[in-house]
Amino acid sequence: MDSQIIELEQDTVNYNVVKEIVIKKLIEEGSLSKEEGEEFIDRCQVVVVKNGWFQRWCTKFAKGTEEKYTVRILEMYKRVMEVG
Numbered sequence: 001m002d003s004q005i006i007e008l009e010q011d012t013v014n015y016n017v018v019k020e021i022v023i024k025k026l027i028e029e030g031s032l033s034k035e036e037g038e039e040f041i042d043r044c045q046v047v048v049v050k051n052g053w054f055q056r057w058c059t060k061f062a063k064g065t066e067e068k069y070t071v072r073i074l075e076m077y078k079r080v081m082e083v084g
Contacts, residue, residue, distance in 0.1 A: 008048050008069070015046035015071060047074045 020041055027037040049070050051059070056068065 012046065012048050015048075019044070019046050019073075043076055045074050045076065047072055 023032065023037045023041050026032045027034055032040070049072055051068060051070055055070070
């Protein structure tokens, strides 16, 4: 179990590195402005989510294999609180 967690942590780091490479290439090609790309890199993180029993059943039914994890992009928002 511990080696699986370490592997997932390293995979998550790798996915986020790839995300940054892709966004920087989009900026370089002019598809995104520098500000838009940097905001996306800061705001969005790639995460690995352990599937629940229903999701595993659906993927097994659809593809013939049971997927234990799903890779997703998680968008983070800053919560602004007013003090008054």
